[in-house]
Amino acid sequence: MNEWEKLCPVEDIPDGSQKLFPLGAMDVLIVHQGTRYYACSNECPHLGENLEGCEVSGHIIRCNGHGFKLDLSNGKCITEGELTLPIFKVEVRDGWVCVQV
Numbered sequence: 001m002n003e004w005e006k007l008c009p010v011e012d013i014p015d016g017s018q019k020l021f022p023l024g025a026m027d028v029l030i031v032h033q034g035t036r037y038y039a040c041s042n043e044c045p046h047l048g049e050n051l052e053g054c055e056v057s058g059h060i061i062r063c064n065g066h067g068f069k070l071d072l073s074n075g076k077c078i079t080e081g082e083l084t085l086p087i088f089k090v091e092v093r094d095g096w097v098c099v100q101v
């Protein structure tokens, strides 16, 4: 069964920002865009560049490595259909950003 991890108070990730959290062997990137939070692996499924700090527009993140676009809502790579970005469920609970890992 997957566990929910409390990451940080919502104030720590203002709208339009991102924050990286080491969780076990993986770095999870939380992205806050408008009313939505997204959680994904920090590792681009193309050649493994870090996604932290990459440009986000709506629910699309564009990897700085080679410009591939990834959909944060479902993990699909728009540029190369066979690639998938691991994504995680994320919720705000009692003022905390929580992720299911």
Ligand code: FES
Pocket (backbone or CB within 6 Å): 044, 045, 046, 047, 048, 049, 063, 064, 065, 066, 067, 068
């Ligand atoms: S490593 Fe991300 S697009 Fe190539």
